[in-house]
Amino acid sequence: MDANTAYLTQNTPENVHTVEHPLSGGKTLEEILSNIEMTIIEEKEEHLIIDLVGIEAPIANALRRIMLSEVPTMAIEDINLWQNTSVIPDEVLAHRIGLIPIDADPRLFKFKHPNEEHSSENCICFKLHAVCRRLEDGSIVGDKVMSGDLQWQPFPNQQERFGHFKPVHDDIIIAKLGPGQEIEAELFCEKGIGATHTKWSPVCTASYRLAPKITLKKEIAGENAINLKNKCPMGVFDVKKGKAVVKNPRNCTSCRECIREDDSMVSLAKVKDHFIFTIETTGALSPRDIFREAIKELRDKAAFWLDKINIYKRTPKS
Amino acid sequence: MSQNSHQEQNLLIPAFLQLRGLVKQHIDSYDYFLTTDIKQIVSSPSNCCVLSDYNPDFYLKYKDIRVLMPSIEEDAVISSITPHECRLRDLTYAAPIEVDIEYIKGNKIICRSGLEIGMMPIMLGCCNCVLRNKSEEELAKMLECPYDPRGYFIIKGVEKVILIQEQASKNRIIVEIDSKNNVVAQVTSSTHEKKSRTVVQSKGSKIYMKHNTLSEDIPIAIVFKALGVQADQEIFQLVGTQKQYIDALGMSLQECSILNILTEKQALRFIGSKIKNSKAAKTGRTKIEEARDVLATVVLSHVPCENYDFRAKIRYLGIMVRKVIDAMNDPKKVDDRDYYGNKRLELAGQLVGLLFEDLFKRFNSDIKKHVDKIFSKPKSSKGEPFDVITAMNKKMITEGLNNAISTGNWSLKRFKMERAGVTEVLSRLSYMSALGMMTRINSQFEKTRKISGPRSLQGSQFGMICPSDTPEGESCGLVKTLALTTHITIDQPEEQISKLAFSLGVEDASLFSGDELYSPGVFRVFLNGQPLGVHRDADFLINSLREIRRKGKISEFVSVVKVEEEQQIHIACDGGRLTRPFIIIEKCKSKVEPKHIKELTLGLRNFDDFVNEGLVEYLDVNEENNAVIAMRHENISEDTTHLEIDPFTILGCVAGLIPYPHHNQSPRNTYQCAMGKQALGIIGYNQFLRVDTVLYLLAYSQTPMVRTKTIEIVNYDKLPAGHNASVAVMSYSGYDIEDAIILNKASSERGFGRSLIVKRQNSDLRRYNNGLSDRLVMPPVIHGDNPPPSIKKFHALDKGGIVAVGSIVQTGDVLVNKETPVNKVDDIEMSKLTDNDFKPSFTCFKGPNPTQVNRLFIACNPEEPFLIKTVTIETRPPELGDKFSSRHGQKGVVGLIVQQEDMPFNEQGWCPDMIMNPHGFPSRMTVGKLIELVAGKSGVFQGKFKYGTAFAGDKVIDCGEILVKNGFNYTGKDVLMCGTSGELVGAYIFSGPLYYQKLKHMVADKMHARAIGPKTALTRQPTEGRAREGGLRLGEMERDCLIGYGAASLIQERLMYSSDVFIASVCESCGNLGYEQWCQFCKSRLNIVKVKMPYACKLLFQELQAMNIRPKLNLSSS
């Protein structure tokens, strides 16, 4: 059994834990660092897939956790609700509005202290005024209140400095109105982190999976090979020259269908230091920026603790 | 038939329920009352006219009675009202009762039509309700939810349900064995006028008749003799001439001759001497006459007896005796009391009918009293002649009905009946709880009695009464719920049926001698328990009656039953029987064919057409015994007569929510039935327009991923109560022991389990007898940021003195700044009062958390001129300790709320909303929950709802295949990564969506602690209970622990110093309690010492003294 491999057997995953210290394998820190590899597999506006090889689970996990909850964004925090005659109760409406992702680079803003005023430095202000009317011809206008109805109310010189702010999506339904109903509100965005409230989380989700390692335990040919190929829903296997081969191991979703009835043919395994990250952004930051910010945050944390350790080391023991 | 067409036939159920709704039984019965029964009551000879004892010319005759549409009279203007207006304004949804009368005024006959005699509460949805047959849009205009079940009343703004009452059937002979091992045949006779119980009983080898009016048991032969059967042979013939009957009767006949009673007169005299509370002396009648009267009117009063023609009664008694003898010889002949064929369910219509008749009789007797008083006085020749209308008290009927419905106390004078708990407030906790209440059956049995019979499941309730839905604990099995398709019959006129029976060859029993009645091959025919006659060809009669019923010529609810063993045919058309529809099978073929179903889907036919064309028919519990019913198409054999429409209908509407209930351990389904009613959700489309005291709502309620047919039929998919939670079944952190669940913080921040608590607080400005009234005052002006609490509590008020909509209030904040005049007695003019003449009496907000004022409601009604209702809405995200439950009786509290990044996640990045501990499964055996998860997960990938209908539903195999196709594990177990360590989780985790309900038990409503606080006035001990900010009791058992441990000082501290310590003055010389250093007994202050004791102890001494017991305190210093 390879310490760097976890095996998916019929009933349970095996060898999942890493108990040794990374340096216990006789490698030096430099060797470990030089072995780290990072490849971007796919980069789109809304998501990013990265391969990270050669790091340990705690580091990869730290990155994931920071992306979820510690990279700051802007989100609506305070609402002055002047009018709400819709069917949605005030607090539910406020909750809904709070969850709308705002397209604003949080790095341009400061965190707002509880007893600080809203200012151009720490706040983006929007206005929402939606009225639903029945026109003379009987048609109804304004029955849907969308996130696109939020109007930016720039603080003095915000416009010059930052350009334009708006919600990421224009088509999120906030509320539905009937004729004569009205919502009027003033909304204030603040900078915050996901650990406080998920509305500040920059990602829809950021997660990773371990790279699959699929091997055939024996030569599979003929009928069996075709069966195996058909069994896998993700098209991992193929038949070449009458023999089964592993074609697309990365497609594997660990469904274990190929070993469900008979586990003598395929060995399913996971490489424990190969992480395939998927980062989906809510839109405020690009996924690449989120990842970068997360690394920065992790580095800052490390530096903070290094500092602490150094201070501790320097203090004479009594 | 193929699987396909079998499924199609299920469409009949929605069609059936669409037509009738879930509460048709209530509405039908009330319709019957309003249209038919009320007219019968008023036209019955004992009610239809009022005469005077003093003026033979006078009469008042009721010619007709009607109930109009609901309306209200305000300031002499009559306007129609909607139910919602009644709820909002605390009015009664009632309609005027109008009568047409004819009476004598002076010496003229006067006819009046349309005279109002009172107001009749109107059941929502009945024929006199404005909501009847209204489209969804019209209902919306009346602010009514289209899915509201209706079938309840609104009395003073409160929704009241008259629960279905279960009773043993009336006018039927039931044979039982009593505690002394005697055979007892009893019959409860019930007519409009009287109710009485007649018992024929064996005692040793003799047979007696027992009756409430008779002080002693009467030997049966004497009864026969008194009824005019003189010859012993005739008695034998009435009962049966076979050996066993003669043997059994022998002893009883002998008794006759021992007592030397041989003639009718002697027998009557004998009975006459046994009558309780005999009025013979008063009325001057002889004992014989009185005895004959009792026999004619009281004994077996439901058997008609005109002009002392006892023949029908004699035959009836003969049958009873025969039954007793049969049961003596064969214990199998004893009836089962719990058998549903012997039970009748009383509905709102019948109950209100009884009440109305009672009130109407009282109304008439009041008129009579009044009239008699007028006519007994010497006539004053001048002035207007007396008009009887002035003697009518409209309020009596109105208030009698309203009081009964709002308190639930049914007291009927003429039956000496007092029943409590007939009505209940309609529970609006959730849509399901309202539905459940409308289909609930209350049993008359005492809850305390430890009997298992009436509580246990009965074979005959199959399909009629839900086997799962019953509460746990004391009323288990006594409170039941109707199954989905059960219908309760209403009374049908008997005449038509009896005529039909006679024309089909039933021969009148009076033409036969007793002996011939019992000859083999002859079937005795009974209509509603009354002997009608005999028929020599039972099958012909039964088949033709059924044929006629299927043709729709007589009511579809008439049942015809052949009881082979007893050679009896029972025809029933009475009300309160349980029936349900079946598909008719003829010659192994279902009469419902695919083409019919097609027409149904096209809307070309409805369920009634199926009944009218004889494709589907209703069977009651008794007739089910004559039918061979196939459960499914596959089971049809040669003998099959009927086919179940769908097996899932054996469950009621609440149990119908459970997906795959047939895979669960049975008690789990019962638990879910109790919890489904506590789940927060949407209670109706008009939920934010209602002003209930408390409403619990869920902010983002979701329709379940795994549905059942019942869910769609009862519209639970439109008014759901719960969330499709992503659940991972694994252990996590140890905060999930004992069924606790782990919640994802991010999920709850995104709206999972977020509930709204809508509360209403009333405050009315009263008007007092002296013409003064409460007033609203402007609140004090608040200066500065930190005002004192006494001023700060006014912060939410408007200038008008009422709270501002939108403001946030906390406990103790004033909602309505009201002042009451100090002087409520003397006549003073309002304008002359100064501020000092008023004292504040504001309404304060009660509630644990800061809450927003959502709406204000100001109204008036005839009783309250100025009614202010404040509606607040509190939003509550789930917190530690809130109770959640799946639909499988698996409840758990939130044990820990975890950051999203700490939650495990799968390869796609999915992470659960909730983690449930796998230990919940083995002992509960809720396999249905496992299947729900797999089905739900597969449905998610397919983009389709899955079905977990009872005894059907999507197969696990198919769901597993779908999972595999989408790259998931066949069994629903995924590879998960741990959120804290980042490594793989060392097991495959069963994960997917499960429907979770948030239950109403929330920590915020229950959390309570106190240091010091209020005390009760009498004992000076801390108050009890959270509502009164009470102390936490150190009870006997806790005290025992401390005693055992020997912590004496702690006990003293807890029980005295922290509770009701009191320094009493005690006189050392006499041992009495003193007061303020003075002993009244010794008249001295010399020997007074101070003693610390509990105030309750001091109180006890004083109370003992008041009873002339002198507790003496002997003091010594340690």
Ligand code: SF4
């Ligand atoms: S685990 Fe599933 S996806 Fe992976 S190779 Fe086997 S069958 Fe294919």
